[in-house]
Amino acid sequence: MSLLVVGSMAFDAIETPFGKSDKIVGGAATYIAWCASNFTSVNQISVVGGDFPQEELDALTARNVSLEGVQIKKDEKSFFWAGRYHLDMNTRDTLATELNVLGSFEPVVPESYQNCEFLMLGNLAPAVQLSVIEQLKQKPKLIVMDTMNFWMNVAMEDLKKVLQKVDVLLVNDSEARELSGDYSLVRAAKSIMAMGPKYLIIKKGEHGALLFYDDKVFFAPALPLEEVFDPTGAGDTFAGGFIGHLAKTKDISFENMKTAIIVGSAMASFCVEKFGTERLREINKNDIDERLQEFVQLVNFDIDLVG
């Protein structure tokens, strides 16, 4: 098995200008698994409470997502987040955060998960991410890490330790500015790559994503959509598409990372079309191929036309 994913599996309650969800299944590792399982099998590490629906676990198992590494704490409750998006869909207020099982999460890497080639560290406490890296007997071919500004405020020292051990970091633009202390994203990227990761992806939501490596930069747009229905999980889905494509092709060249970012962008463009993971559950390979072709049309131009 080539892809190991660590992250939260949880409940979300979401309000957007278009409507309001019930308490639905969410969590970084849930989105990553639904997305990456289109490309490769997944070994999942997470923790849920006794309230987490068995049907969700069964649905993931049916998609070749191994749950051997998912701890189920029968007498506790799953992590819960509630949030409300503003009209621009780029900003949101957190209405509730209940850590529950996540507060005391100690990940355990099952023996059968050893020798993974690709490791995706979903957004979690840096200490938890570090614990997973340290339990692996052999360094994976590629370690990709997601994080968020929250950890920069409460666990910066731990975060810096993890940064030294990962190959690719994913952050959004405001997080890149906070982590580096620099407003210019180009300078911010240089500072952050000096902290450890050789590759840096800066996500800009509806404005696309930038991949930095050495002195190179690649830009992937977001697909212009009539409606962004619910942005929850778009970043996790992007990460799932990125690492899913790399794990499938086993090619970690910069050229293939460009393609992987386009795959991530395409998958994220599905995610935001409906509440939660709903859209990700519907799509098939044809849908994905068609969406990828839309990205080709979106950015391809003929420089030879410069007369």
Next chain:
Amino acid sequence: MSLLVVGSMAFDAIETPFGKSDKIVGGAATYIAWCASNFTSVNQISVVGGDFPQEELDALTARNVSLEGVQIKKDEKSFFWAGRYHLDMNTRDTLATELNVLGSFEPVVPESYQNCEFLMLGNLAPAVQLSVIEQLKQKPKLIVMDTMNFWMNVAMEDLKKVLQKVDVLLVNDSEARELSGDYSLVRAAKSIMAMGPKYLIIKKGEHGALLFYDDKVFFAPALPLEEVFDPTGAGDTFAGGFIGHLAKTKDISFENMKTAIIVGSAMASFCVEKFGTERLREINKNDIDERLQEFVQLVNFDIDLVG
């Protein structure tokens, strides 16, 4: 002569987080002419006061910019704008606007400017833009129009008349939202194209630009720069590169418009590197070709790597 440009030639005083300019030469048509003259000769229509520097006029003439259509009102003063940019460089406060000669501007199209194939209407009162269109005995092959939110507030009826006569409209994202009354840029684009222009370009500053046509969309990124020194004139320079490339190649297919937008983006990326038109005065064909190659590197990916 194939390209006719109408717009302001003026003075600007600019404050950015990086510094403060003296009263320097600016104006939409000035930027457009400096930029487009890299690709084609230009017939300029504008108005200046007796205070406008003769050296500036001479420098433009030396670049094959005809000034026969530029009225010089010896006893009056040129249009003057002063503004201060915020740290994000996307928002700015207007500190002073002195219309001066622009307040009573009645453009006159010289006989030698008739039969132009390409018409670039720089940001100006819609009535002035309309007057130029109506003075042309033969409809140009392509009419491109820039405008701004100010005219939506004070001259919407005139603006709508011009919209019915142009082929391509250039606006920024907030202007597209204001003009259409729709937050979604994809839906806004449909509404605006129903007002007249077959092609719509929505500029998003550091986040690039979108070209809409029929049910097609193309996205051009902005070059990620360490420093945006002064954004003044970037939109005009973008327009100048876009129409300059089209006028040079005389090809108004959607495919070539994509390339034209990349040329516009490349030219705008030079503009912001120094105050005012300074950087545009320095660059040569080699610089432009190199910058265009950077755009190819920035967005090109190999979809065949999707295994």
